Amino acid sequence: MKKLIIMKNIEKKYPCAGNQIKALKNINLSVEYGEFIAIVGTSGSGKTTLMNMIGCLDTPSSGEYILENELVSEMSEAKLSKIRNKTIGFIFQGFNLISSLDALENVELPLIYRGIPKIKRRELAKKALEQVGLSQRHKHKPSQLSGGQQQKVAIARAIAGNPRIILADEPTGNLDASSSETILKVICSLRDKSRTIILISHDNSIAEKADRIMTMSDGMIDNSRQIINNSFYGADNFF
Numbered sequence: 159m160k161k162l163i164i165m166k167n168i169e170k171k172y173p174c175a176g177n178q179i180k181a182l183k184n185i186n187l188s189v190e191y192g193e194f195i196a197i198v199g200t201s202g203s204g205k206t207t208l209m210n211m212i213g214c215l216d217t218p219s220s221g222e223y224i225l226e227n228e229l230v231s232e233m234s235e236a237k238l239s240k241i242r243n244k245t246i247g248f249i250f251q252g253f254n255l256i257s258s259l260d261a262l263e264n265v266e267l268p269l270i271y272r273g274i275p276k277i278k279r280r281e282l283a284k285k286a287l288e289q290v291g292l293s294q295r296h297k298h299k300p301s302q303l304s305g306g307q308q309q310k311v312a313i314a315r316a317i318a319g320n321p322r323i324i325l326a327d328e329p330t331g332n333l334d335a336s337s338s339e340t341i342l343k344v345i346c347s348l349r350d351k352s353r354t355i356i357l358i359s360h361d362n363s364i365a366e367k368a369d370r371i372m373t374m375s376d377g378m379i380d381n382s383r384q385i386i387n388n389s390f391y392g393a394d395n396f397f
């Protein structure tokens with residue numbers, strides 16, 4: 159099977175008061191098209207750092223990152239930005255919506271950066287809002303929406319351009335139990351043969367829905383605690 163993501167010996171070091179923090183150590187990871195992966199682990203274990211690396215928001219200090227057969231670990235910021243825009247949809251804990259734009263405009267924003275013409279943009283944005291169950295809220299600004307609805311707008315924004323990868327970092331961290339459940343259902347409904355979902359969550363119930371649960375510990379993926387949940391995988395899909 160063709161790999162979507164291959165990481166080899168990735169390290170990330172941050173300078174800190176004359177010293178260095180190793181936020182990622184010897185990360186080896188391979189991800190298939192269509193996989194749903196949950197990343198769990200204690201605070202400070204490197205989950206967000208790894209997610210940022212996968213999402214090309216950050217570059218490794220050493221090691222190789224190959225995304226769709228391209229060596230992205232050595233690319234310029236301009237190239238990375240193009241790849242991010244085309245390949246990856248981000249969902250953050252804090253929603254990160256633009257307060258002056260309504261729901262439809264927020265969803266359209268990344269499509270503008272991709273150079274998609276206005277009519278097509280509208281069409282894709284409306285379809286994405288429909289998919290998350292928010293067709294009736296096009297004209298609402300973020301302040302006029304509940305937290306759960308704002309996160310649905312953010313999910314619509316992430317999926318509107320049909321990216322191959324959805325990255326979600328604690329997407330329910332700011333929501334109450336009932337909204338969290340709705341949002342997790344929406345995220346699970348995005349599963350698709352060609353769409354890979356990588357989700358950081360403290361919520362065990364969502365992690366259990368994933369094909370694979372990866373536990374991070376002290377900057378490393380703890381392979382002894384990797385859990386494979388279903389028959390998504392063939393026998394030889396891991397290094």
Ligand SMILES: Nc1ncnc2c1ncn2[C@@H]1O[C@H](COP(=O)(O)OP(=O)(O)OP(=O)(O)O)[C@@H](O)[C@H]1O
Nearest residue numbers: 172173174179181200201202203204205206207208
């Ligand atoms: N920009 C930075 N500069 C210096 N150190 C950083 C930076 N970003 C992260 N770190 C350090 O790297 C380690 C991993 O941080 P990271 O944010 O990836 O953890 P996390 O697993 O996402 O934690 P949480 O569950 O609290 O979100 C931490 O020790 C953190 O202090």
Ligand SMILES: [Mg+2]
Nearest residue numbers: 205206207327
């Ligand atoms: Mg984090």
